[in-house]
Amino acid sequence: MTSITVPGSTAIERPEHGRGEDYLNCDKGWRSWLLTLDHKRIGVMYMIAITFNFFLGGIMALLVRAELWTHAPGPITTDGVIYNNLFTLHGAIMVFLVIIPSIPAVLGNFVLPIMLGAKDVAFPRVNLMSFHLYMVGTIMLVMAILTGGLDTGWTFYTPYSSVLSSSSVVMAVMGAFILGFSSIFTGLNFIVTIHKMRPKGMGYFRMPLFLWSIYATALIQILATPVLGITLLLLTVERALGFGIFDPKLGGDPVLFQHFFWFYSHPAVYIMILPGMGVISELISTFSRRHIFGYRFIAYSSIMIAVFGFLVWGHHMFTSGQSELVTAIFSALTFSVSIPSAIKVFNWVATLYKGSISLASPMLYALSFLFLFGIGGLTGLFLGALATDMHLHDTYFVVAHFHYVMMGSALVAFIGGIHYWWPKMFGRMFNDRIARLCAIGVFVGFNLTFFPQFLAGTQGMPRRYHEYKPEFEGYMRWSTIGAFVLGISLFVAFYNLFSTLRKEKDAPDNPWGGATLEWTVSSPPPHHNFDSEPTIYDPYALDAVVWNPETRSFEHKKDAGLLEESGEGAEHA
């Protein structure tokens, strides 16, 4: 890959750009996009691809919800296999193509180097390769849908996936395998960038917390994802070549697959939620105009989550037949991971104290996050406790719980982050009134969809059911109504953003009053991010940023909020 000469790279040698030239208009043509080495353009391409996949997965979700309007098969399909395809593809698309790459690949790519005052990530060509691998993986998953579907559930449990299923398992699994490499390379790039490219004066404890969370995420990406790759290869070998690894008829062990799978996929839950937590730290601080409360506790808790996240995979398997001793140990370890999440929530709430709180749309998403993550996190306690999990495992309670965390928290943080950085990315302000209405619609629709599922679950409705007992119909109908409210709100929210691309650039450099470095460059940023040596500010010195009514933008006060080179936390490692 590195031996290829990339046309876009010539731009890097170009000495100066003219006035009004930014990363969006400095080069034209599709090659300048598809072969670009600019982290900002790569981030934008990821955003377009992920938004598309998000709506693809969302349509699957709406079809599932519409189907569940009645307890008998219908109205969407009377065919169990088609229904199984719908929920599998919804899960696989949302997990592998949307949530895992969402915040790191879009927002991380776009703002991480600028937050560090750097020109690009450490390995721009590897970064481009990550994106190309993502596209290859996407195409393979879509091919699997078109050539035979996928009906194994996103978890690919054996021996159903390796023996019984007649869908395109191998194609889909190889797609997920390739997506894994995309994720690993992105993580590697971010770790090196954060280690080697911090500016003078920015010690680890002077970084924006978003970078801490991206760093913790990247650690998980490079340590856990290879295990997924190996597991999926073993599954392919069993299915295609008949090697007995997981199928007991060939001498394999199906529970082994579950261990392998969750050894990746539980840490992957933190790949999904940690970046969201990073976004929330930035949003709460900026929109309260307050220094984040308890910086060190939040930073350390990210690392604690990354470490503990590796030790709890067995809690997906309390009823699987694993031994009682192992089950008890995993339950105890599971509770350890709840503590750092609780710490973060308390610190965010404390940041609001005595703030100057604005309720612009990104902040509404951040406050939604606190509410939804509160429910998502607390309902995890019921599933971590062994006696209650015996009843709740594999019911709609679990479905509701992980949607509160994955969708209500991770994706809501992503959408909040997209709104927050949108003016920076494209230099255009969106209609904040519509955006706020959509944020409320997302919040209401989300709760309407998923709260009734907790009740369906405790009442005993198993997940992945195409037809179900009539007594659950009430819950399912509330849920379906909510899903459409949610779907429409999300569609309008994204339309509201993308429709700004038709108008003239009108965004000021710092519309919200953020103190991190990306708000000191123009909107959209210049091709090289900084035209001259950047001034490095303290990311949480919000009092150094003041409103300028003439430019309708926030600006740093002269010589205020600078990161001193000495002092606590400024040490370089």
Add this chain to the structure above:
Amino acid sequence: MSSILPASVLAQGGGVWFPAQASSFGPEVDWIFHFILWLSVFFFVLIVGLMTYFVIKYRRRSEDEPAPVGPTHNQKLEVTWTVIPTILVGFIFWFGFEGYMDMRVAPRDATQIQVKAKTWVWTFVYPGGQVSDVLYLQKDKDYQFIMSSADVLHSMYVPAFRLKYDVVPGRYTTAWVRPTELGEYNLFCAEYCGKDHSRMNTKTVVLEPDAFEAQLKKLAEVGSPIEYGRRLYDGRGGCKACHSLDGSAVSGGGPSFKDLYVRERTTNPGGTFKADDNYVRESILKPQAKVVEGYPPVMPAPAGLSDTDVDALVQFVRHASEVGPVAGTADDPAAKGDQGGGGGGDAKDGQGGQEGGGR
């Protein structure tokens, strides 16, 4: 059609959160659930309450409001809100662990019932040899389930018992229960197992001792081979999910039994021929031996079918092909529990063998 309000659930004796308790696990699980619930409600109200209060009290009143300066950290406070939740989750772990150990350790004198799962039917085999596709249990007696799967993962779930455990191919897993309330309860498959996962349901029926004994006797009665074969087809034989009787295709399933003995078929291996009794018998016992072209080789091997069962199935399939189906039993789900499901005599030993094998 039920309304939007889940009144039908409440009418069955359950609460807002749980269905009625019908086993000795019920009180313990529900108590722990409610302990965690009220703890969670307390913290949730605290977090969201403070958040709402701060947002209202400290809302920004003008665009150029200067950034306020407040505390940036408070070690004592932060340590407090680390330590208190740690202690509380310690309690939650302990209560959950205690309840779990009660659920995992069966009493020594529990009656053992074999639970056999295959796509997409449950079969229960009693110590006397009786076989049933409905789980009949006697009230206030201890039962241990010795569970095995013929093909993929399944999971036996009885919400009213608060009991769930996976059924894993290639090994035995166990669970136990003491039913405490008479009644009829749902038994679900909770682990995704393919096409008809959501139809892999049956009932568990808790009976008084007399009624239970009478039911075991009834299970041992067989009836004519063709009628018995039809019951197997509908019930624990599991044929119905994939093979129609009227010639219609089942998506993801196998060929219809209509005209099976009349039309030529091409199988791989095996070539082209007309079906006969021996072909049908082989296809039941070794499903992958001769697979009809155009169908995936996905039929599971039989689980818990005796020689008597196979004979009856072959006779039924021939009858269905040549004459047409006999009266069905499972089309009316309400009737399924009453007429003892598929019934059947496993001719190995015990009562079932004595009574069923006499034909």
